Amino acid sequence: MDVVVWFTAASLAAWLWLLLCQGFFWRTDTRLPPRSEPEVWPDVCVVVPARDEAAVLPDSLPSLLAQEYPGRAEIFLVDDGSSDGTGEVARALAERCGGLPLTIDSPGEPPAGWTGKLWAVRHGIGLARARGPEFLLLTDADIAHEPDSLRELVASARTGGFDLVSQMARLRVASAWERLVVPAFVYFFAQLYPFRRIAKKGARTAAAAGGCVLLRTEAALRAGIPDSIRQAVIDDVSLARAVKGSGGHIWLGLAEHVDSVRPYPRLADLWRMVSRSAYAQLRHNPLVLLATVLGLALVYLVPPVALFAGLVTDSVPLALLGGLAWAVMAGTYIPMLRYYRQTLWLAPLLPFTAFLYLLMTVDSAVQHYRGRGAAWKGRTYARPDAAPEQR
Template sequence: MTFLAGIALISWAAWVWLLVGRGFFWRTDQRLPRTGAAAEPDRWPDVTVVVPARDEAEVLPLSLPSLLAQDYPGRADVVLVDDGSTDGTGSAARAIAEGQGPGALPLTVVSPGPPEPGWTGKLWAVRHGIAVARGRSGAAPTPADGQRPTGPAGGEARGCPAEFLLLTDADIAHAPDSLRRLVAAAVAHDLDLVSQMARLRVANAWERLVVPAFVYFFGQLYPFRWVNRPAGRTAAAAGGCVLLRAEAADRAGVPDAIRGAVIDDVALARALRRHGGRIWLGLAERVDSVRPYPRLADLWDMVARSAYAQLRHSVVLLAAAVAGIALVHLAPPLCLAAGLAVGDPVAAWAGGGAWAVMAGTYVPMLRHYRQPAWAAVLLPLTALLYLCMTVDSAVRHHRGRGAAWKGRTYPRPQAAPDS
């Protein structure tokens, strides 16, 4: 057997194992269970939607109205935390709320000031929003923050703490029944965290090439079926849409316990699981990201700012990740081409078989994103891009730039804590 054939066979065996031994990560059937009227709670718990927002005035008109228009039978409100924006995010949010019709959820706009040492900006904003939702001392907005809830359904701030918190990003748009379905699922299945991976935008060529693979690779790292096992050890969440039971958050000490995490959604899920929390993660059907990524550079930054943190800033883990991507994703087409070129039938057969299995596992995610199935053969090219993004993430870290987001740089960010 030639060396080339050996590499091809190892790659083929790796894909056979991934196909059946990695929690069927490639399937897209983990969806929020539909609950009929009989399964809805007798009493709908109070909910506060917490939206951390930094320089989001451009996307708020596409996302915030969907939150204010939630058809929720219980008591709910929205707290938007203006995290040091310079583009008028807070004013834009108030203007949007004032333009809503009767029955819209009340909006409170607050600003926590600069994050304290050891905190990432998003988690500092989330901490302030949760404090407002729980009615803790010192959390009320100051006159500079917005003073009173805004909007047709506004009034004085709630006097009792919220029982559930919906943590959602400023670029996420929700269908009118999103909050209702999330809460119904949490109550019916006694869940402490219910998270949906929002459908990201795929409107241009770079988004079509990179975005579905982002969710595919995430599922490969954190198979949703494993996350959703009650006694499982795998824990993950998707930060764009996380419904969190407030009592479970207090029990796990979040967000304070994960204050420095760059990959905050995974860190949150792990913290809850360590403290006995029941979590669920699935793909969203009616929760969408409205943030555009018009250039490859935009998508590159999205991945590179946290990829090395996921590897715990370890050169050894980086080398293992590069070798793994090369063996699993790049070797199959290369072995197929080289095997045909040099007349090595074993290398060609095994390389082609591995590439076929790889493409087959990618097709369900492409269908979820309404993309043609033939695009699955391009996955090795996308994997090469992700390999380069990961290496660039490490280079940025070692040059002191670390994770950068909207004017903030965290030179030595923390990875999500181990479970």
């Protein structure tokens, strides 16, 4: 019992450290920084890679076409070998909705050493550079933007002198499984990459959210984007590392005017979303996987187990330590639940959600060693190379 008490004390100590020393990751007030409108609005090109996105384009593309941007802006949608008529749907939407100019093109199948999305992004950036824009907006086909989204992104980048401004789109939380898993997904991401540290010059932490990345064209050229990260499965984090590693100033925060319209109604859908890239996040290293599993167990699973074990065995120290650790855990989760407008009763369920993520991570490794790797929309990247971390 003494050993169990010590493990529980270590879990509580870990939570106190996370609460106070991990960049206040649990706070959700990192929104677009203060901004003022420029006298002359720069040119912007929007690049949208799309593969089999006909189902979500009617909910997302019109929002891009309707951007109220004072400067010159146009959209390049890159049809990445779709088989569901993505390009035709996009053309029909542009004809019906009007708005910003839309160009639709396709790069063909990616060559060896490229992921499909980054090959499409490369093609789109190539088309955009012919227009000489100051900024590129890289956004996914399932992302809907409020009419002032582009305007606010550009104003923030100009005012703050940022080379990259990224917003983590508010993901859909409609089904029961989405309510349980999605806020935790963003919570865990912020725990790994505290937003407050990302914007600090000289800090090693770098990350972006691929659904919405405003990138200065000059910074993209300096960092060799996207060629320098062409094999990256987790392309948004790799992109941010490349930009920051080449001397760029970057920013990441939560969105107020950017939403994902992609549904993940079943646990199986969410499982695939996480497991397809979880082992890549661990750089396909079995020792890192083992350390991650043990760390998740210590931090998220020990507190509730210790509390119940202490109550059953009448061990006051065990129950007290476990209860305190669980309380701190749930308390740090509450701001994210509020951001997603979810009931706070989900906070005590975070250990269960973390256990699901633990299983998803292990499954990601199993699929990797079975040769299935990161599978997405008919393509499988069995052994992708992890992008080198920029220091």
